[in-house]
Amino acid sequence: MNEMTLARIETPGIAVANAKIRLLGIEKTFHVRGQHIEALYPTDLDIRRHEFIALVGPSGCGKSTILNLIAGLMRPTAGRVLYDGQEVTGPNRRVGYITQKDTLLPWRTTKDNIRIALELKSHAMPRSEANDCVKQMIELVGLKGFENHTPAELSGGMRKRAAMARTLIYEPETLLMDEPFGALDSQLKLLMLDELQSLTQHRRMSVVFVTHDLGEAITLSDRIVVLSARPGRIRAIHDVRLERPRDVFKVRFTSAFSEQHERLWDELKDDIVKGTDV
């Protein structure tokens, strides 16, 4: 039933007609205490409209850097980032970015944090309507009963979920996620993966998803980009040809899934060993 083909390596840099985001020869070098650290080798990547794409690779391979470049929070040392055909030169307001470290406002309660986007002029909404949205979101991410807690009173996993709800609530057309489920226990993680899948499919979002968890990547993605250890470069791009909607609770037990997992793991394991001692 779940048919999946073998991994296919695309030639980088080939224009895709409906590319939402194009990374053209982007390079990033950091200067830390007089040291040059090359985070990203010249990299080309096209991310299609409505695509769910996962970036996997060892730590320090520039996964987060790619997200920061797409969000326009960083400028590439060389190369260009195109979003809808236009170069990203500053903060990219078309994307919602869920960072690895949550950026909830510590003085706001959970529900006020989740509502913040709807208080801004750019997403303005009548207060009662906004409160309804917040209520829905809180239920969606399983934070019912914690509406009036401040971030300091929430657990790490709860903060992650609040941060996600805060971004999902204004339905950005593109979602950038940096290991959003790292701190969650496995049952909750599956529930959230399920929600994320239906939400992004339903609202036709494009998603760039950074993760360490290959299972997560296979469960959710259309394509998986494997990056090599620092300086990061694209090692391979795997197509995941599992039918949608996927049953996140069961797909892990199919043979197609484990084959894909094995192939990805083979690709990654040398680098992960190399990456950890960096």
Added chain:
Amino acid sequence: MADAPPAGDQTSSERFFTTPTGRIGSRLVLIAIILMVWEFAPVARATRFWMSSPSMILGTLWQWIVDGTLWGHLQSTLIVMAEGYAIGCIAGIGTGLLLGFLPRLSRVLSPLLAGFYALPKIALAPLFVILLGVDNSSKIALVAVTVFFLVLTNTIDGVREVDRNMISALVLMGATRTEIIRKVLLWAALPWIFTGMRISVRYAFTTTLLAELIAANRGLGFLIELNSGNFNTTGAYAAIVVVVICSVLLTELLSRLEGRMSHW
């Protein structure tokens, strides 16, 4: 009695001084002894002109209260202090937020600000008298300038400490500059702003008194200066007693407010 340590091998007199009643009682006794010595000791009686005496001071205070002298001066001091404080706080917070949000302007101005911050503001007092006259406005200006720099530096520090990622998150959501100031910077800087405001209360009081000592025709500082000028030490002591009472009340008020402030 909650804070009394377990009795153990302490003698009963040691235990007495560790109970609240014992502590307060012993303080009162100590003050009473000092006042008695001041009032009745032969040395003190011989130096009455310089040292005055508790009963004479109380008498003067009573007279001031009855004929209304005290209220006029007290009111003048408190008004100068409050107005200067309010102006200084508002200007300091506003400028601080602005500079916090315009880092380039802040870099240009920071050496100038540092210079003014280090300057003892009281040095400006004579200048303000020339510019604004002997009445309240020169003193208010001096207090405002003092408070301004204290609140300003604290606000700038507060804004600088804000997690930049919080700001980027809101920028990506499409927040405007004003929205970022209103929803992030102001709140994040609030604990620092409060600290600045708390410290400045005492500076505002001190500066008001100093300004009144230098040039004034009203206020508690003026009262001290006037009486000392007339070699009326009793009057000077009486005015100082009022100042002490004011500072104690102010400190008490501040610590109460602080206790109430919520922490996140």
